[in-house]
Amino acid sequence: MTLYRALADELAELITRGTLQVGDRMPSVRQLCREKKISPATAMRAYEALEAKGLLESRSRSGYYVSANWREPQHEPQSSRPRSRKTRVDVSELVFEILESARDRDVIPLGSAFPSPLLFPWAKLARYLGSSARHTDPWSTVESLPPGSEELRRQIARRYLLFGTRVLVEEIIITSGALEALNLSLQTVTRPGDTVAIEAPAFYACLQAIEIAGLKAVEIPTHPREGVELGALDLAIRKHNVRACWFMTTFQNPLGATMPPEKKQELVQLLARREIPLIEDDVYAELYFGNERPKPAKAFDTKGLVLNCGSFSKCLAPGYRLGWVSAGRFAKALQRRKITSTLATSVPIQNGIALMLREDGYDAHLTRLRQAFKTQQADALRSLRKHFPAGYRVAIPDGGYFLWIELAKNIDVLEVHRLALEANISVAPGPMFSARREFTSCLRLNYGHSWTPVMDRAIEELGKIIKTMDGKKGRPTA
């Protein structure tokens, strides 16, 4: 457990046991540092975590106070308990219906998969793109066939080193976004009919990829803060002939869960013993709120079995469609798959982003972006506390821009989705994230957009819809 979380837990206990009372002023950050012999950053982070949970509230120029809200503490959802049978996946139609219903610019994007496009450095990106295009060697358009631009792959390998992960330039293959990287990985390490272990709930594009590739899925119980349960995974591997795992190990979509480093290491070792490849969807990790980027499972990979998939779409350049995979021992086979499916990735895009990575500016942008998401998370949680009926559970992630909310069992979220859309609000209902359309009382909410009064009112409206449904008996679910 991280230091700040231990401290937060300790303080939370003082509050819930009544040692600290509603309205009490908390020690100042300076006092707390002196007393606990910790850094100001750790103290601040602990207070912010407690604020996010609704236990504290900050008053400007005065410090933190015990909030009246804590009497309705926000519990986390528990680990999922999916059936342990393997299953055909049948969710694509539902996902498309929901995605298409929410594409309108005028719909409030609580169900969106994307953060606000206003948070990204478009002018700077345009400059680098134009400049690198003007200086492109025409021959490079032929030579940048897969694996892709060597300069870009070198920059990506350099960034892996920043968080203690050694990746060879030779194993990196540039793709048109992370989704292509993930699909190519899946196609490279499986054959139709194979079984793949996934999280429950899982990212819907993972479910669609499995469905389209003619694979079967086995859903593994997943903890909302610490990710896949390894004991359950081990059992599933013994029981089914699992040929690959597809996990999002950091800020999992939709849960927000992050496996602690030691758990990631254990996962890699467990799979290595059986030579099972891990497709690691790692697109949110740069959006951490703590002090450093969580290491990927790839950092512990000694046998080349982890295919770590990344992207610039969530953290630098949405819509540019630039991703990659560090494919370990599968690099050569995956490169060939890429050549036969989309041939190559856009050369000006590769060169433009490579230039931006070399010339600096990326880290400063990331710092701003993380701060925005962190603030917006606290704002969103505040709106929820204000407007949602008591009894919901929410997992509070340490990064990313999604909240996973568990409502009362009798609430049918597909109906919530339908009613919300009538009020011009999108939500992402739980069944989108499940091979068997489970999680029928869960929602994923996006806080990646400026938390304006419009957003607060949207949450209020959602709260009303849920309260109304809570009064009646929920519709029977499919």
Added chain:
Amino acid sequence: MTLYRALADELAELITRGTLQVGDRMPSVRQLCREKKISPATAMRAYEALEAKGLLESRSRSGYYVSANWREPQHEPQSSRPRSRKTRVDVSELVFEILESARDRDVIPLGSAFPSPLLFPWAKLARYLGSSARHTDPWSTVESLPPGSEELRRQIARRYLLFGTRVLVEEIIITSGALEALNLSLQTVTRPGDTVAIEAPAFYACLQAIEIAGLKAVEIPTHPREGVELGALDLAIRKHNVRACWFMTTFQNPLGATMPPEKKQELVQLLARREIPLIEDDVYAELYFGNERPKPAKAFDTKGLVLNCGSFSKCLAPGYRLGWVSAGRFAKALQRRKITSTLATSVPIQNGIALMLREDGYDAHLTRLRQAFKTQQADALRSLRKHFPAGYRVAIPDGGYFLWIELAKNIDVLEVHRLALEANISVAPGPMFSARREFTSCLRLNYGHSWTPVMDRAIEELGKIIKTMDGKKGRPTA
């Protein structure tokens, strides 16, 4: 038959029958126009065609003369006669070996699939790319999800109209290059195990796509000038349960064949009667040497069964990876496939090319590009006549940048490929283009690069290799 080709055939007969003798001066273009009541363009095109075939030679400021070369007339290859059974495709490994061996910048690219990158308007493209990126509405990065930029799709639909083809903006889906469009089309209209009718020889990426999708191929006899034989196709459809056709109807790669318009219409009607979709690979059609762009089969499609796939990679912006498919009745299903496989196509790339199409400059570039390929074709044919041993056959296409050459039956082109590569010359051997690795004595040569003395010497070297092998008995082929 086009007017110029009828005239060329008439003049060719006068030469081969001896009415016109070696060294005779031909009528001037003006005389010919007066006499035949044709346009100067038609007369010029007929003379150029005869020059390309080696029957005439032009002398500067003096006109055209009957060439001494015609005594070794360059016959066309005959229609292919593939086996009429359906077959698993097993060519991917061979294709990769050959492609990878030829990626070195120092290898003379007679085997390359790409034209010279020096023929494209890089500075202008960079300007449009930078400019459109600077003015991108951030929200468009979300809204340009498939089907893609509406402005770009409108520009593409407008260009279809220029050659008499009406396509709805709504049926166009933007892709990351034509290969993605083709793959998505194939996956949309077939299920694993289905049978697809293809040309013989066929573009190797088509063979690889079929192999990877777990489909079977039935190869249809194909004429080197007029494309797929419809009688044979009809038989194959009756015999096998053909679920789709994948044909390159204009300047087919590798043959260079172009179906005449009435044949394209007949093809569309034949398939419409059986509701069989046609995947039309149409990426070379803008590279015509005649007076107008050949119409695609799509122009005759009344039932929405033709999926016409295009690209800017061969004619405007290599390496940008921008293509599209006009998918008719399959548009919605194909759009969903795209979302699940690569999500979207790069927004700055879409906007940059859309701006270039709107702002003009594309047609002027195309005119220059066509002229370059036309001149280089004549140069390449001259080198072949000079250096290749007599008896080879060559089909002379009316566009594109490939020549398909049939050598004596005992020549093993895989061995030619190996020996040429030792001399730093790449060639594309026939078996790359065949599900069963047939066409063992055929070569595809690329004339898309400036025909410098280096190219002439490469052809000379190839000629020597072939002569040496012709002396011995060719190796037994697989």
